[in-house]
Amino acid sequence: MPATDLPLLVKAAELAGDIACRFTGPEARSWDKPGGAGPVTEADLAVNAMLEDMLQKARPGYGWLSEETEDSAARLSRERVFIIDPIDGTRSFAQGSRTWAHSIAVAERGVVTAAVIYLPQRDLMYTAAKGQGAACNGAPIRVSSALDLSITEVLAAKPNLQAHHWLGGTPPAFIRSYRPSLAYRLAKVADGRFGAMLTLRPSWEWDIAAGDLLLREAGGTITDRTGTPLRFNNPAPRLNGVVAGGSALHRALLDALDQDSPGITGH
Known part of the structure; x- marks a missing residue:
């Protein structure tokens, strides 16, 4: 309801x-x-x-x-x-x-x-x-319609750029920005101010749940780091990272990730 x-x-x-x-x-x-x-x-x-x-x-x-x-x-x-x-x-x-x-x-x-x-x-x-x-x-509000990741601002903490997380050892080109609240990062992608966001660490459901709906209702795509749609109220309430943005930018980030890489402990 x-x-x-x-x-x-x-x-x-x-x-x-x-x-x-x-x-x-x-x-x-x-x-x-x-x-x-x-x-x-x-x-x-x-x-x-x-x-x-x-x-x-x-x-x-x-x-x-x-x-x-x-x-x-x-x-x-x-x-x-x-x-x-x-x-x-x-x-x-x-x-x-x-x-x-x-x-x-x-x-x-x-x-x-x-x-x-x-x-x-x-x-x-x-x-x-x-x-x-x-x-x-x-x-x-609506997510950004940007298509070119290389000229797009993406909200991500520095540990997410470590080489071992990315195919070929190199993260894709984008303009990195940061905000201290995961919920706020998701909201700023939902309103189109930033093109995408990602966090590769295991993420608590309470940090992500509200932003998940904002992103989807604003026309964006949001999944865990493997591309799996997010589900909530799990017995262990943690998600396998989060990647969110307009569909093209979301796809570009997922395609560049090394799915065999472990997560990280920082935001």
């Missing part, structure tokens, strides 16, 4: 932004999660608590998967599940940057049907519902 879920997700994102913006980045208490899982701040936990309470009360039959909630196998038996990153780009948030996002999605039988990526400090609200297109601040 994407038509009825999307307004709920928008309201939840607005409230999340109100909470997160009460904290002042570097002054928010932060610490490292166990096992090298990255940093977390008191803002992440405050946003997560609000979202978990609000969304589960509104949709008690839905499962729950969030970066900041201990995972439970109970979600696997649910037809629909919320997939949440309370703050995507926590390092950026903690440093006082404005480039961080709330990423909120609903998946039904593994397919995302409603999604919001919200950057409150940039006043950007990206929304999508299955079969209804994608928008930013209410205006329709």
Whole structure:
């Protein structure tokens, strides 16, 4: 029911932004999660608590998967599940940057049907519902129609350019750019500002779910690093990398990847 879920997700994102913006980045208490899982701040936990309470009360039959909630196998038996990153780009948030996002999605039988990526400090609200297109601040968005990868800006962290990931030991020519939030990277490809993005590391579902629908509803193609369409609410909620963009650029990147190469640990 994407038509009825999307307004709920928008309201939840607005409230999340109100909470997160009460904290002042570097002054928010932060610490490292166990096992090298990255940093977390008191803002992440405050946003997560609000979202978990609000969304589960509104949709008690839905499962729950969030970066900041201990995972439970109970979600696997649910037809629909919320997939949440309370703050995507926590390092950026903690440093006082404005480039961080709330990423909120609903998946039904593994397919995302409603999604919001919200950057409150940039006043950007990206929304999508299955079969209804994608928008930013209410205006329709579309992926870039670029065909030539060599003159296209692609969002990718430097580790993705390591020689062993590419056929012949050389990545294809493109203009590399970077943004610290995976959700924001996907949104900026969906709105056509960048031609494509890729991350070759195993990627958490909560970083990707909302952007997956945005890309598809904006006319783009998004898969894992092997070209397999993304499915969500997996028992182990990680994806085998992500490649996304307009169809021609997506194909060019996939064709250049060495599929026998292992993934990487950086973004």
